[in-house]
Amino acid sequence: MSADMIADLAASTLGAAAPIAAAALGGLFTATAGSLSVALEGSILVGAFAAAAVGQAGQSLALGMAAGALAGALLSLLVATAAIALRADVFVAGLAANVLAPGAASAISQAVFGTKGVLPAEAIAVGAAPSASIGRSILDQGPAFYALVGAVILLAVAHSKSVFGLRVRASGEGEDAARAAGISPDRYRFAAHLVSGAASGLAGAALACGVAAFVPGMSAGRGWIALVAVYLGGRKPAGVALACLLFGFLLALSNLAQGLSSQAASGAELLQAMPYLATAIAFVLWKRRERQARSGTAHRGANGPIA
Amino acid sequence: MTDADAAPRSSRAARRALALGSALVLAALYAAAASREPLKALYAFFASPFASGYAIFSLIEKAAPILACAAGACLALRAGAFNLGGEGQAAVGALASAVAIEAMTPTGASPVLAIAVALGAAALAGAVLAWLSAAAEEWSGADIMLTSFLLSQAAIAAVDWAVGTALREEGSNLLAMARVPDAYRLPRLAPPSSLSAAAPASLAAALIALFVLRGTRAGLEIELSGRNRDFAAAVGISPRVRSGAMTASGALGGLAGALLVLGQAGRAIKGMTGGVGWDGLSVALIAGTDPLASVPAALFFSWLDAGARQGSLIADLSPDASAIMKAAALFLVTAAAIGGGAARKGRSASSRGRGMDRAGDRGAAGEAQGSTG
Numbered sequence: 061m062s063a064d065m066i067a068d069l070a071a072s073t074l075g076a077a078a079p080i081a082a083a084a085l086g087g088l089f090t091a092t093a094g095s096l097s098v099a100l101e102g103s104i105l106v107g108a109f110a111a112a113a114v115g116q117a118g119q120s121l122a123l124g125m126a127a128g129a130l131a132g133a134l135l136s137l138l139v140a141t142a143a144i145a146l147r148a149d150v151f152v153a154g155l156a157a158n159v160l161a162p163g164a165a166s167a168i169s170q171a172v173f174g175t176k177g178v179l180p181a182e183a184i185a186v187g188a189a190p191s192a193s194i195g196r197s198i199l200d201q202g203p204a205f206y207a208l209v210g211a212v213i214l215l216a217v218a219h220s221k222s223v224f225g226l227r228v229r230a231s232g233e234g235e236d237a238a239r240a241a242g243i244s245p246d247r248y249r250f251a252a253h254l255v256s257g258a259a260s261g262l263a264g265a266a267l268a269c270g271v272a273a274f275v276p277g278m279s280a281g282r283g284w285i286a287l288v289a290v291y292l293g294g295r296k297p298a299g300v301a302l303a304c305l306l307f308g309f310l311l312a313l314s315n316l317a318q319g320l321s322s323q324a325a326s327g328a329e330l331l332q333a334m335p336y337l338a339t340a341i342a343f344v345l346w347k348r349r350e351r352q353a354r355s356g357t358a359h360r361g362a363n364g365p366i367a
Numbered sequence: 368m369t370d371a372d373a374a375p376r377s378s379r380a381a382r383r384a385l386a387l388g389s390a391l392v393l394a395a396l397y398a399a400a401a402s403r404e405p406l407k408a409l410y411a412f413f414a415s416p417f418a419s420g421y422a423i424f425s426l427i428e429k430a431a432p433i434l435a436c437a438a439g440a441c442l443a444l445r446a447g448a449f450n451l452g453g454e455g456q457a458a459v460g461a462l463a464s465a466v467a468i469e470a471m472t473p474t475g476a477s478p479v480l481a482i483a484v485a486l487g488a489a490a491l492a493g494a495v496l497a498w499l500s501a502a503a504e505e506w507s508g509a510d511i512m513l514t515s516f517l518l519s520q521a522a523i524a525a526v527d528w529a530v531g532t533a534l535r536e537e538g539s540n541l542l543a544m545a546r547v548p549d550a551y552r553l554p555r556l557a558p559p560s561s562l563s564a565a566a567p568a569s570l571a572a573a574l575i576a577l578f579v580l581r582g583t584r585a586g587l588e589i590e591l592s593g594r595n596r597d598f599a600a601a602v603g604i605s606p607r608v609r610s611g612a613m614t615a616s617g618a619l620g621g622l623a624g625a626l627l628v629l630g631q632a633g634r635a636i637k638g639m640t641g642g643v644g645w646d647g648l649s650v651a652l653i654a655g656t657d658p659l660a661s662v663p664a665a666l667f668f669s670w671l672d673a674g675a676r677q678g679s680l681i682a683d684l685s686p687d688a689s690a691i692m693k694a695a696a697l698f699l700v701t702a703a704a705i706g707g708g709a710a711r712k713g714r715s716a717s718s719r720g721r722g723m724d725r726a727g728d729r730g731a732a733g734e735a736q737g738s739t740g
Contacts, residue, residue, distance in 0.1 A: 276687075343513060
């Protein structure tokens, strides 16, 4: 493997990991607040759509990114309202948001732009793609990528160091204690949903920037992968980021291998299964190790029944 | 016990009907607002799916695989297992049935035998995929919700490769395997419409799921495992019950794939599952994880799809607009759960989400010490 290839692999690993990491760190807030959002996938998709639509209309990358984050937050507002204000089930509400996202994007696209398919947006094509494409250096990733890196760092610090992050965690871990301290857990859960939606929307916006268009289905399971990363990363920011890098690396490796084997194309497509399979195996092995480590320690009665 | 159980069955059904009705009102508003020809759009959306026997039969045929997936989702959800892999389970089922038919065609096997083998192969393939998640959870505590999704994604990629490349029919301009010979397709019940034996087969699947849940000891054990795993363990219910429900759920997902191949599509086509697993899960949640209530809910989803399709052909609506109405129905059903609602099983989803990490430990604690419940 040449040095160029290693640099390519590193660059595409970072590019593939960044959007997933942004969504995952957003999702981490909901996971630790005790109201896990499964709507990351939907927020990524509406974020991508809003970034393409608004960014193109306003001829501005920054406007597109902002619109993406806002759209993602709006979708999660729906989930939070249903789950927290209306006491709906948060899993079902999140699933509903994921069903809504592609339908809403398509219907708006059809009504406003007269297209139900790809929505081109050259205006947001500034810089290179935060995707696992081959042939660029590590630092040449474009502004959308750096916006994601900034968001990831900000979210990680906010989660572990800020008062807001502490209160979010308190809402999930010790609801009664949080109440006794004068914190309304529901308010922080609500906020956690908005954070997860905005972060996922930003991730979607970066994806749209990467291909200078909105493409139906372009979230492609990244929101679910982000949820896996939350748990694979042990619900800690650094671990979550590492889990995203692992998946990004697997994705980059799979794309690189597909690129290399394009002449003998027959088996290349099968490689797309690899990142998912490898992540599943890593997740299972990690949980097994965790279980073994814990079953060695003293008995744990303090958890209480959760179901 | 939740409020939902205290509420009479009829009032829960009424709430669900209200949610579906509201979704239809929303559909009407959308059709009228988004189209430049509102009357045409309204007709397309609401009337044209019922305009002829042909249209109605097609609607029923398209509901069949959704219902099979929904019946499976009901079993898994009742056991507290969030099977997010329905899409992949249907995909491997579709591939398995197509491969079985291709293998048996040269042997000249009787249609009954060939179809039975194809359906069996499909159910087995879906069951194995789902069982992997269940077994992984028993072994490690890795949550079914996440592994079932990951394995499903991997399976879809593999099936796409198999159908679109490795086993693709030579010379075909479709990314598809060879057509299923007419003799080996499910009998057509009302030609020229696509209605086939897939419809009664999926109804039978739903009724069997209903019988298992309501009328058998296994159903009771599934119910108890879903409600409280610690309690289930304490009264001696094996975690295998939950795995069994998950595996059966996968079998029904696989069956849905075969119903597509041997029924309406007549061949395995790349990407043919097209959301049937997700639709099945949504239908099961809207139906309050009741296989019988899943029948009208699946027909409702099929109607929304047909309406949106017609709306895009006859008028200027988006063919994907049905997703908005499906989402609305889901939101409304679960929000209607305020007073004790439909998504009763879903309710444990949120608490499980809260304790997802701990769920694994509980499994471990259960094994290590028996349970303190």
